[in-house]
Structures are given as structure tokens and as C-alpha cells.
Amino acid sequence: MTLRRDVLAAIDADSGAFHDRFETLVDEHDLGAASIPTESRRPDGRTDREARLVDRVRAFDDAPLGLTLTGPAYRDTPIVYVNRWFRERTGYALDDLQERNPRLFQAPDVDPGVRADFREALSTWSEVSVEVRNRCRDGTAFSNRVTLRPLFGDAGTVTHWVAAQEPEPIEGPDADSE
Template identity: 75%
Template sequence: MTLRRDVLAAIDADRGAFRSRFSTLVDDHGLDLASPAPRSDSPDDRDHPDDRSEREALLVDRVRAFDDLPLGLTLTGPAYRDTPIVYVNRWFRERTGYPLDELRGRNPRLFQGPDPDPDARSDFREALSTWSTVTVELENRRRDGTPFVNRVSLRPLSGDAGTVTHWVAAQEPEPIDESGEDSG
């Protein structure tokens, strides 16, 4: 499996399997990541003082365990509430230039460029409505407006009742050459 799929599977693992999957993932991919303990080492990483459910807090901690992974991770709420951003890992925040408090509660569409690909948007809408996984390539924008190509894999996260409570996305931005243009 790819790193992206392994990370998404680890985040979606049952409570007892997460730590084991995390350790295996770190070993199999040769990653240098800290223990998957909750972290609050910077003001941007601390929990938002809201009515976060136990499940949402657990999912935030899992995504936070991958803060330094060279892969963007975004945790959002349910589609019926316009999939608000709950947490974005540090690596992706640094890559896009957005602080967490500016992202929290907003829809990931804020990353869209001025002319979004209609096929990719259609694939996203279908995945959200059928609770399925999808991977698409998009042209996104950083906070300063600089474009970048982003390969996004979206995965539904189901609660105990079997309904989708959250979504997690893994983003693999293409490298940028010195001219500021995407090289991919």
C-alpha cells in the first residue's frame, strides 16, 4: 500500500488497533514520527475550546500524531454540515500558509483555484453522497494565492452506528520549482 492509504487506514482503525498500525506504518515507511500521544506544543495545535465530542477529539489526536508526516491531512465534519474543517496537520498548514484557527469551521473549498475541474468536483460530490472513498487531482491555492497541484484522497469515517461522522483527506502536493510553478 502507499503511505497515503496506510495513514488513512490507521486513522480509521478501531481503538485498539491504532497504536499498532501507527508503529507498523512508522517502521514500514521509515518515518521519523513521535508517539501518537496528544500534543499541545504550540498554540495552533491546542484543542479548540468547543463542545468537541469524544469521537472528534480521538480523531483530532490521531491526525495530530501525523503532524510532521510529509503528507497533508485534513479532518472535516459531516457533509450535511458542509464538511467544516476540524483539524489540518501542521505539515499541510505550513505548506499552504494557513493557521489552524483560520481554517477551523471552513469548508475545504477555500483551497480551490478560480477554475475548479468540474470532473473532480463531481467525483467529490458523488463520494460525499455515497459515503465512499475517492482520489482526485486538483489545482489548489495557498493562502497567498500561489497555485499548486494537489492529489487528494478522501475517506469517510463512520461512527459506532455506521453513519459517517467525519471525513479525512490526505493531500500530496506536487513539488514546486524555483519559478513558483508546479513541476508536475
């Protein structure tokens, strides 16, 4: 989807380009009241870079796709921020997600090939898009198209990962809670 690709590119852009891309996305995709946050929330220990990335993801809180910002893979890819749209869609509060690995969304029957694709992307610092079966907090299953993209710092190493999710409800008996 164009929105998913364009939002990920905007989050990864330099400061000037982010603002331009953001404004274009708001206009092209009718994102309504979306706005760039003017105040960073910097909990203890959050770097300026991480606060800036959170602000960028938060700017898309109401975009019609999920966005998840995580820390580096060597720390088990802890969740830093999940946009409001995806939190509401999955039933999780931000406090329930922060510092946890995004695997918490995975349904027990996730294809081993999908898990292998994620592991390979994390180990080779590369982008990947996969279809994965996930679950909401209440156990409701959904099919999810996930694009995972590395975010490189000034030193050329991956400091964070950003994922865009496009969930679709699953019909039938798999939609029941566990």
C-alpha cells in the same frame, strides 16, 4: 501511494489497531519524532470521538503528506483539524481553517468533473481519489492528489471525513499569485 493509503486506514482503525499501525508506519516510513499525542485538546462542544480523531490526525503532524479532518457533509464539511505539515505547506494557520469548508483550497479553475467526483463521494458516503488544482494562502498554485475517505460512527453513519493530500508545485505562469 502506500503511505497515504496506510495512514488513512490507521486513522479509521479501532483503538488497538491504530496504535499498532501507527508504530508500523513510523518504522516503515521513517517518520522520525512522530508520536501519539497523550493529551487531547477538547474545545467546548467537541465529542470524545472527534477529539480521538483529531489526536490521530495530529499524530501524523509531520508525516510528508497533508491530512485534513472535517465534520459531516450535512454541515458543509467544516474543517476540524489540518496537520502541521499541510498547514506549513499551504501557509494557513489552524485558526484560519477551522470551521471553513476545504473548498477554500481550490483554485478558481478546478475541473468541474473533479467537483462532481467530490459531490458524489460526499452524497454516497464513498471514498474518492482525484487530482485537483489548489492554491496556498499566498495564491501559489499546486497540483494535489486528494484521497477523501468517510469515517463511520457506531450508528453506521458518516460522522467525519479525512483527506490525505500530496501536493506538488506547479511550474510556469500558473505558479504566480492571483
